[in-house]
Amino acid sequence: MKISIHQPAGFNEMGGRSNNEDSIYPIPGTATSADRLFLVCDGVGGEHKGEEASFLACKHISDFFLRSGEEDISKSFVQKAVIAAREAFIETEKHDPDTAGMATTLTLLYFDNYGAVLAHLGDSRIYHIRNGKIIFQTSDHKWVNELVQSGVITEEQAALHPQRNVITKVITASRADEADYMRISDIEAGDFFFLCSDGVLEQLYDDLLEYHLRDNPDNHPEPIEILEAVKNECAHQTNDNFSAYLIKIASVGEQKAGEEKVNEKVVNAVMPESVVSRQSIEKPRGVLFGLIAFAVIFCSGLIFHFVKSEKQAEKALFESKTNINDPDSVQVEVPVRATGGPEVED
Template sequence: MNITIGKPYAVSEKGGRLNNEDSIYPLPETITSGQKLFLVCDGVGGAEKGEIASYLACESFQTYLSAFQDGDTTEDLVKKALQYTEARFDDYIALHPAAKGMATTLTMLYTGTKGVVIAHVGDSRIYQFREGVIVYQTEDHSLVNSLFKLGKISKDEVKTHPQRNVILRAIQGADHPTEADVIVLDDVQAGDYFFMCTDGVLEHYTDELLAAVFAKYHDPEEIKDAIMDTCYGRTRDNFSFYIIPVNNVQESQSVKQNILSFLYSFI
């Protein structure tokens, strides 16, 4: 599968906070037409050095994958990149003890030959939109989501629960190892959009409202502007996102040959 993306659009703003504890990779000004890897991280609020945690996670993940990736990103490679990142956290904390307790969420997206590989830790999200409909979204590693799945609270209560910012997974270091959910999305079509965001965006957007934006606008820059108009000056938290449009998807020659061979066997 050969996935060609259009120009991605990214935003990372401090919102109502004094500093920005979100980090994204790559920075918008460094994107090339061949970009395959995207990362969005949110330094956990209330912990020491959240901005260092998110930056270090982005930098460590992309460094490890760049060094050791041979072909598509796999679940095992993501696991090793996560372990490397945790070791980097430990190294930083050893030199800066005041940073003990720093943590971050992580979302990763990679366009590979078998589909789009996504991984996430925490409550930052990845969506796949098709004609304004959500065809896939990650599931938050959060307390309120666990309570909702257990039937303890309603969907409306999730939005206002006093512990809605408590996450159950975060990158912290080897002393607190975590796991990433990894999945390969092989149902990818031209015209799809992938959307990666920190929870600051979700202060003002439900799934339904986000879907409405992607249904209304058919240009990624217009989508970016619409989300910015809603969040800028209104969001209490930092807010960051990546919009990644899919321009074209072609099956590899070997896949086509296998399909033709299968069809010919019935002739």
């Protein structure tokens, strides 16, 4: 699967905070349509250097992807990238006690040969939108969500719960949380992927997101125009930092080379070497049998002709003795070379 994207758009805003604990990758203003990896991280903890945590996560996860050279991203690969970020946290805390306890959420989007890889930790989200409708969104790693899923409280109660901001999964030095991983292969031209921190969600509810990404036959704005409208929804309205990336799919094509490799593997799997060898022998053997048959028929034709000619010559000799003045009484046949025989297929 060959996926091409429009120029991505992202923002990373201070919002109502005195410092910005969000980080995104690529850095705002540097993303291009050639980029495959996108990250949005929201530092957790306030006084525990959340801005350092989100920055380190973006830096070390992106470095891990770039160093590896991997094209097809597995769940274990993503977890190794998260571990690389966690190890950077551990090293940083050793040298800077003020960073002890720092943590961050993570949203990750990567396009490979099989579609889109999504991974997340915490309450930052990833959306997949098609034709102005959300067809997938990640589920927040929050304590109240677990209570709702277990039937202890309702969604309405969760919105007012005193522990509604407690996050159950993050990147941090003190424990190794595993990121939720998903692969999406159902991707079409015109689809959107939207990554955002929870500060965006203070003002941008699902219906409003769908409104901004709806079908509009009279106008086809670029992602940067759409995201500017989203940013305006949040500006001066949210108490938190707010950050996002919007990626629009330009086209989805077949990965021909990959298909050929798969087909080759299938052929080798169902056609053992012994079968292939036998076929390679049977083909020239069939040709040899055809040539032998042709030679036999050709020789038989010659023998028949010579016998017939000999008899005609004897008859002519006899007739020439009686009809000596008739030159046409003796007819000489020119031997005809045998042609035909069975066709031999290569």
